[in-house]
Amino acid sequence: MERAPVVYILASARAGTLYIGVTSNLLQRLHQHREGLIPGFTSRYxxxxxxxxxxxxxxxxxxGREKQLKKWNRAWKLSLIEERNPHWEDLAxxxxxLDPLDTSSPSFPRKRESTDMRLQQDGLPSMDPRFRGDDEDLL
Structure with a gap:
């Protein structure tokens, strides 16, 4: 595949966690995501x-398309994926x-330690407020 601007959606599993990105080199970017070389959301989840x-x-x-898709609600994103990929195959x-992901490996997903982990008052790690279910923290 030649270098060309591409908008892409990654998923953790069928209808799982989604990530929308843009790149000029899809093969290189996929390698980075699959090996956990990009710290952040995709390697963490x-x-x-x-x-x-x-x-x-x-x-x-x-x-522009990436920004548009990121504003869409989840149902629209799922519908977009299922129009062209109803079985949620790994298009990579x-x-x-590319070789299939080895999800049975103990090292999958290759998560990197986050340096921005939040700490509670007692010094223990805190879950991101988006996943705790206590939405009042987000107001």
Whole structure:
């Protein structure tokens, strides 16, 4: 695959955690995500399965589409994926020829330690407020 602007969606599993990104080199970026080389969301939550992608003629168009998709509600994103990939296959394997993810390996997902971990008053790690269910912290 030549270098070209691409918007892509990764998933942790069927209808699992989603990540939307943009790149000019999809194969390189997929390698980075699959090996946990990019610290942050995808390595923290094991989001590495390519379930949707869309090529663009220029990076400005790709970035605009990425921003649009990130504003969509979850149901619209799931529908977009299922229109072209109803079985949630890893397109990195079926279309791009990469090796399948070894999800049985104890090192999968390859999570990196986060340096921005929140600490509670007692010094123990705290769960991100988005996942605790106490939405008053987000107001």
């Amino acid at each position: 094991g989001v590495a399965r390519l379930v949707w992608f869309e090529m663009h003629g220029d990076m400005a168009s790709a970035i 394997v079926t279309m791009l020829g």
